[in-house]
Amino acid sequence: MDGASMNKARLEIRDLHRSFGGRPVVSGVSLALQAGQVTGLLGPSGCGKSTTLRIIAGVDRQTSGEVWIDGQQVAGPNVFQPPEKRHIGLMFQDFALFPHLSVADNVAFGLKGTRTEKRLRVRELLEKVGLARFIDSYPHELSGGEQQRVALARALAPRPSIMLMDEPFSGLDNRLRDGIRDETLGILKDEGAAVLLVTHEPEEAMRMADEIALMRDGRIVQRGAPYNLYNAPVDLKAAAFFSDVNVITGVVQGALTETAFGQFLAPGVPDGAKVDIVIRPQHLRIDFDRSGRGPSPTPDHGVWARARVDRARFIGKESLVDFRMEGNGSILTASVSSVFLPAKDTPLWIAIRRDRCFVFRHGDVPGVDEGPS
CATH class of the missing domain: 2.40.50.140 (Nucleic acid-binding proteins)
Known part of the structure; x- marks a missing residue:
């Protein structure tokens, strides 16, 4: 793929491989994400999707392959940019909020600028997620759904160009999950980040993603719009997964x-x-x-x-x-x-x-x- 095409993609991963103890976990994964695009990396547990996400984030290193962000190589044969330099937002199953910090301080964690600038950005995001009234509360005073929204606000606070989400809704009550997914999707679209959502739930991927990459045994076996994957599966296993x-x-x-x-x-x-x-x-x-x-x-x-x-x-x-x-x-x-x-x-x-x-x-x-x- 030439440099011109790479410049169009906010995130591009090229032929990623990762092995542990000689066992391949990720085998030749390639993807490109545009600004404002949500891609669902979907597959069963153990298929390599979370390892792929960790390589993109920089918390794991690929055996071979490349990661490009906004046209710049951040991981490759002779390049490794640390996570803090990649301008990536992260959300995981565990909200990982600091219990001793207020909601405002959790969201502001890692923000640069004056105290006033930070406070304005914190309030802007808390209003977006409907939690402005809890700005001075502490995580233990919030419900699981509210904590998830604080984690989202914190991840978005530095205005990352890329948002990586690893099963972020799996810890929520089923009754809350759909509403919070929809709210989160709206906020992510507003912010314009390229989003990679890792999930094992087909319904979640179809509900949130513009495109789904179906992963199995370390490889992407099919990629396309949710409608196409559901109605034109590549094989029996793909049909049965949905x-x-x-x-x-x-x-x-x-x-x-x-x-x-x-x-x-x-x-x-x-x-x-x-x-x-x-x-x-x-x-x-x-x-x-x-x-x-x-x-x-x-x-x-x-x-x-x-x-x-x-x-x-x-x-x-x-x-x-x-x-x-x-x-x-x-x-x-x-x-x-x-x-x-x-x-x-x-x-x-x-x-x-x-x-x-x-x-x-x-x-x-x-x-x-x-x-x-």
């Missing part, structure tokens, strides 16, 4: 796979190879047709298949119904956005939204997908 899925495995003959729901195209897959047909529970359809023949096939739903209810339960926003397929006995799960609790062994017809299915070669491991440049 939601529950049903998987139907079939064998290819003549680029087609025969299932209880009809034939599915599998272009480019050789005869005899297996494919996984993946469908989310909300895209199964249910019919009470009593004719014994089942509803007629349609372009949207294809062939209807006979199944019996194995279990049904209501979970508040929806009902989940497990079906045992007649013939092979496999279990598929459907979600219904209402109270729907048919008795066990109730015979029903089910079909799947063919336009919502994903077909992946069984056992395939995708290459790294860096997304559009």
Whole structure:
């Protein structure tokens, strides 16, 4: 990548690698973030996302690769700029407020300037996070959500060009989390920092990020807008990371796979190879047709298949119904956005939204997908 493209990015990491005791933890990670952009670095625990963040912050060193901030290399083969020189804001799971300092002094910690200038900046940020009335209070006098907002104000106080956030909302009560996420996102956008949010929660990444980089086993396997990752996953694991899925495995003959729901195209897959047909529970359809023949096939739903209810339960926003397929006995799960609790062994017809299915070669491991440049 040339220097001109680097100058456009507020943060760029290039081919980062990090190993511990010979074990690779980060393997060839590259990302570029613009000012005002929120990127979610999403993945399961142990995939290398927090290590990547620590390398960017300068609290860990890469085995190889480079980190650039505003067109300047801050970490590379012969360069290492210490954390305090990188102009980066940090937020972690632990709010790490100083218990012996007031809210005002916590937010002002690390600020430069006169006492008056500091006080003005502190008050400006506390008003943004709705905590101006607590300016002289101490952390133990605040709720968890209020402490989180103080930590945000402190991280933003020096006007960092980059904000790194490592699971910052995981310690909050579920009832508070959504509201605080939305408030935080608004403030971050106002400040114009490039934000890298590390999280293992797909909902959080989709709620906050302009772009998601999905990480697995030290690599970014897919990157793009939340809508694209959800609706065009690169493989079975990517689809299953964002939601529950049903998987139907079939064998290819003549680029087609025969299932209880009809034939599915599998272009480019050789005869005899297996494919996984993946469908989310909300895209199964249910019919009470009593004719014994089942509803007629349609372009949207294809062939209807006979199944019996194995279990049904209501979970508040929806009902989940497990079906045992007649013939092979496999279990598929459907979600219904209402109270729907048919008795066990109730015979029903089910079909799947063919336009919502994903077909992946069984056992395939995708290459790294860096997304559009």
